[in-house]
Amino acid sequence: MxxxxxxxxxxxxxxxxxxxxxxxxxxxxxxxxxxxxxxxxxxxxxxxxSAARAEIQQAAAAGYIRALFDANMMPGSDTSRICSDVAGFGRFAAGHAWQSLGQEERLRFAGKFCALASEAVDRLRRRWPGLHLVIEEANEGPQGLQIVSSLVRQSDGATWPVDWTVALDEGPAPRLADLKILGVSLGIFLRTIAQLRAGAPATADQLIGTWRRALDRALPPTLPDGDLLK
Missing domain, CATH: 1.20.5 (Single alpha-helices involved in coiled-coils or other helix-helix interfaces)
Structure with a gap:
């Protein structure tokens, strides 16, 4: 080479x-x-x-549920103020029926659902006076929601496990998205009975009427001894 x-x-x-x-x-x-x-x-x-942000969100969700419970379960509290907190929950419970409602029917539904939720809380408070909320923990759930696990304690010491689903990113303030009582989603339960009994497409009156009848069966407006819940 x-x-x-x-x-x-x-x-x-x-x-x-x-x-x-x-x-x-x-x-x-x-x-x-x-x-x-x-x-x-x-x-x-x-x-x-990220961890700090998650802790902040969990603390905010737990604080919101604490404030919501205390504001509505204390004797003499004005349960009609619950409307803004349960509006999203009502839409979730209505499911596809909400999508079929016109604008006027949606407004009608919102007002009637607010009144029904207020009455349900009032009956619960009168039926079991002295309920106490014990928050156990808060964790991140699906779709950015926060799950607040708690025990609702009766005056005799008996407890109900209740999981509260909180939406933090919808609007300027936290909102209740759903709650599970004894592991059963109240929103899904309401949606199921609405689909079975209200008919499709359902009106606001039909939806609320179905849920009111379910409320009357689960928590009658009278005490076991026959006295009215007043």
């Missing part, structure tokens, strides 16, 4: 192609190392922020 060809194919005793491959491998390793280091830094910064 001529000397000039040998000089062009070798560099410091190593083939040029091998040197180039070695260079690219080192570059790739260095690039990967840099990327992994950057990811580690970003994760190190992001994870504490």
């Amino acid at each position: 001529p000397p000039h060809e040998a000089a062009s194919t070798c560099y410091q005793g190593k083939p040029v192609l091998a040197r180039l491959n070695h260079y690219h491998v080192r570059s790739a390793i260095m690039s990967s190392t840099c990327i992994l280091s950057a990811l580690a830094i970003l994760l190190g910064l992001f994870l504490p922020i």
Whole structure:
């Protein structure tokens, strides 16, 4: 091989192609190392922020449920103020029936559902006076919702496990999205009986009427001894 060809194919005793491959491998390793280091830094910064945000949201959800319970279950409280808190829950319970309602029917539904929710809370408070809420924990649920697990304790010490689903990102204030009593979703239960009995398409009056009859069976407007719940 001529000397000039040998000089062009070798560099410091190593083939040029091998040197180039070695260079690219080192570059790739260095690039990967840099990327992994950057990811580690970003994760190190992001994870504490994410964890702190989750803790803040869970504390906000638990605080909201505490305030909601105390505001409506205390003797003499005005349960009609519950309307803004349960509006989204009512739409969730109505399900597809809500989508079929016109604008005027939706407004009618909102007003009637507010009145029904207020009456249900009032009956619950009168039937079991002295209910106490014990919040156990709050955790992130599906779709960014927060789940607040609690026990509702009666005056005799008996308890009901209640899980409250709270929406924090819908509007300027937290809202009640659903609640589970003894593991049963109240929203799904109301939707099911509405589908079975209200008919399709249902009007606001039919939906609320179906739910009111269910309320009368579950929590009659009279005490066991026959006295009215007044």
